Amino acid sequence: GQQVMQIPQYQHVQEGEDFTTYCNSSTTLSNIQWYKQRPGGHPVFLIQLVKSGEVKKQKRLTFQFGEAKKNSSLHITATQTTDVGTYFCAGRGNTGKLIFGQGTTLQVKP
């Protein structure tokens, strides 16, 4: 069945350093969504990518969708302590179901 793998599982960075999490699917995706979960909170939708090669930016966050629509990445420039949390990708394949990756937990040292 469809699988969505996300790496790394954990990342510790110094405040001001950059951070990237990668998402890979075993099948071609129709769209991919990214969510952020703060410690003790619930996942909150960040953005959706639909087109092959699409790049979207939200302030210091850059989201990319691969040309083959099987992978995606989230890059944060100059991390801040407010970026702490777990970032999930979720891809929708030919089954129509949204499959979540395992998440990447980001810790930022001030």
Add this chain to the structure above:
Amino acid sequence: NAGVTQTPKFRVLKTGQSMTLLCAQDMNHEYMYWYRQDPGMGLRLIHYSVGEGTTAKGEVPDGYNVSRLKKQNFLLGLESAAPSQTSVYFCASRPDNSYQPQHFGDGTRLSIL
């Protein structure tokens, strides 16, 4: 706006006990989901519903039952709780359009002793 409301927020059960988790949404969403979240496992889909009166199995349905008698409510039942069901449970909903995001509740932290 309430959005998605889950009750209870916390619960401790003994092995073999039963309980029902309630999810209510006020956004008139067609689709509703129940996930469990365990460390290092991400969000795993237990059951989902594509509309009032319908339910379907997700990735990890064993040991759980669900009902969607009213469009706004999605109930998750544990008939005989087991320690392996200790987890954080999240409910989510979305409109009929698959390109719309899911809206999550605050979660229910369930411990089975």
